[in-house]
Amino acid sequence: MTTAPDLARDVRIRELSRAHVMTSWSAQRAIDPVPLAGGEGAYFWDHQGRRFLDFSSQLVNVNIGYQHPRLSAAIAEAAGRLTTVAPAFAEESRAEAAALISGLAPEGMSKVFFTNGGAEANENALRMARAHTGRHKVLASYRSYHGGTAGAITLTGEARRWGGEPGIPGVVHFWGPHLYRSEFHATTQEEESERALLHLRHTLEAEGPGQVAAIILETVVGSNGILVPPPGYLPGVRALCDEFGILLILDEVMAGFGRTGAWFALDHFGVRPDLITFAKGVNSGYVPLGGVVIDDRVAATFDERPFPGGLTYSGHALATASAVAAITIMREEGVVEHAAQVGKHSLGPAATALLGTTPLVGDVRGLGVFWVVELVADHASREPASAAMMKAVQAGCLERGMWPLIVANRVHLVPPCVITDEDASRGVAILADVLAGVTP
Structure with a gap:
């Protein structure tokens, strides 16, 4: 489900935000926040009609998913x-x-x-x-x-x-x-x-x-x-x-x-x-x-x-x-039990399987729907991946319809607790596809 694209509204919200909203932890001229139009379950969408599988839960808080009736x-x-x-x-x-x-x-x-x-x-x-x-x-x-x-x-x-x-x-x-x-x-x-x-x-x-x-x-x-x-x-x-x-x-x-x-x-x-x-x-x-x-x-x-x-x-x-x-x-609705099962049967195994697939992946760790993939420029020294590399990973995920949470040299895989096994596996598969195309 999405709403019809409304480009004029998108532009208006961006302009108002730039003029009047002070965004936390940001240099204001360096950002251009995406105006959101709606969400449902583990997905949200914007006024341009783009729909994203949410692997950020906003700020790791939308545990029950968007717009639970x-x-x-x-x-x-x-x-x-x-x-x-x-x-x-x-x-x-x-x-x-x-x-x-x-x-x-x-x-x-x-x-x-x-x-x-x-x-x-x-x-x-x-x-x-x-x-x-x-x-x-x-x-x-x-x-x-x-x-x-x-x-x-x-x-x-x-x-x-x-x-x-x-x-x-x-x-x-x-x-x-x-x-x-x-x-x-x-x-x-x-x-x-x-x-x-x-x-x-x-x-x-x-x-x-x-x-x-x-x-x-x-x-x-x-x-x-x-x-x-x-x-x-x-x-x-x-x-x-x-x-x-x-x-x-x-x-x-x-x-x-x-x-x-x-x-x-x-x-x-x-x-x-x-x-x-x-x-x-x-x-x-x-x-x-x-x-x-x-x-x-x-x-x-x-x-x-x-x-x-x-x-x-x-x-x-x-x-x-x-x-x-x-x-x-x-x-x-068994949300807590579901989160445990997703971590055990889909999200956790899929994330852990990234180890060894590319020199970029240094470590994978987590529980439930709380996982991280740490990216490195060098396996031996464990030098963190560069900011430019992380921006490339983020852009690649967004292009494929998955919204990741990027923190320093890490991709945090933290979808809503209600995410399905299928979507959890699909989100990690998108990340794997992106990493395969990124040069260390």
């Missing part, structure tokens, strides 16, 4: 009831959404603080950890992204942080595991896990464990390479936190709600955090929503004293109504 209807119904309710009041969909979300978390995490997105979720998790422990330092890993607000960007462990510096005080970065580009000269996943944990222990000792309120990690690192933690790593971090009375915050903003083939990515690793941050997939991004799932011990800190934070739109009625509908739909 039941989810759209739930938002419309909520708008007809009461469009907005301040946090000081109770509201039905807010309470129901909190109950559903906490019910997906490990036992003993009964409360949810709602935000407008992932960055605010991480900001408030940071604030909760500091208030609960009375400590001020927070450890965060390199190769991470936690959001664009002041605290979240300081937690971030990559170049997007630099423009926001100097950041908030008390944040210390350390190296997490990544065997393909190991900082620890490891040759196996087991070595990488062991050495990364020893490095983290040494970092804690150097910073003073009694000064550290929390360690924050993306359960599966997202935009910095879809880094699945090696066996034993997350339980090892949990053990370090327990040893020193430190809270563990797991950032599930990108990895949660079906993306890895589980409700939360932490379900794969048998680890229980103290705080879980979420956003994106909780309602497929249909309305801005994020939040923090809180361990009961941490929540009890604020039984007798106020939590020092708040948002006008915390638990917005339309947003929480959309979360209730999305979670209900995902359960009834």
Whole structure:
């Protein structure tokens, strides 16, 4: 399904956007965003009549697919009831959404603080950890992204942080595991896990464990390479936190709600955090929503004293109504289980099969519908593919009707969780065809 081409509308939207919209993370004169006209399932299309198989899920958030009729209807119904309710009041969909979300978390995490997105979720998790422990330092890993607000960007462990510096005080970065580009000269996943944990222990000792309120990690690192933690790593971090009375915050903003083939990515690793941050997939991004799932011990800190934070739109009625509908739909339609099967039977095997087909492919890794193909200019040195090469790969995919997510030297294969096996295989086949024609 597409809409009829409307070139005049396409031109008008482009002109208005160039004149008035400041686009994030971009040099404004270097971009010309494509105006979108519609979408359905795992596809979207533009006003020129071009239809794309979406392997980006916009920003890895359209987990349930575009324009799910039941989810759209739930938002419309909520708008007809009461469009907005301040946090000081109770509201039905807010309470129901909190109950559903906490019910997906490990036992003993009964409360949810709602935000407008992932960055605010991480900001408030940071604030909760500091208030609960009375400590001020927070450890965060390199190769991470936690959001664009002041605290979240300081937690971030990559170049997007630099423009926001100097950041908030008390944040210390350390190296997490990544065997393909190991900082620890490891040759196996087991070595990488062991050495990364020893490095983290040494970092804690150097910073003073009694000064550290929390360690924050993306359960599966997202935009910095879809880094699945090696066996034993997350339980090892949990053990370090327990040893020193430190809270563990797991950032599930990108990895949660079906993306890895589980409700939360932490379900794969048998680890229980103290705080879980979420956003994106909780309602497929249909309305801005994020939040923090809180361990009961941490929540009890604020039984007798106020939590020092708040948002006008915390638990917005339309947003929480959309979360209730999305979670209900995902359960009834088996979306999470489907994502796991796609990863196991089509997307994962097709992506992994790219190894050895061309010298460009250095590494492939992932879970569920959360995969990455890392491209290199040289296999021996693992020198990342150039920006020009990545632009050629992107252009080739677009010409063939597949919209990839290109980040640095990587092609992220992150379609909606509802993608069919046939479309998952077809999207990877398009990438394979493009790579076959690109010269290293």
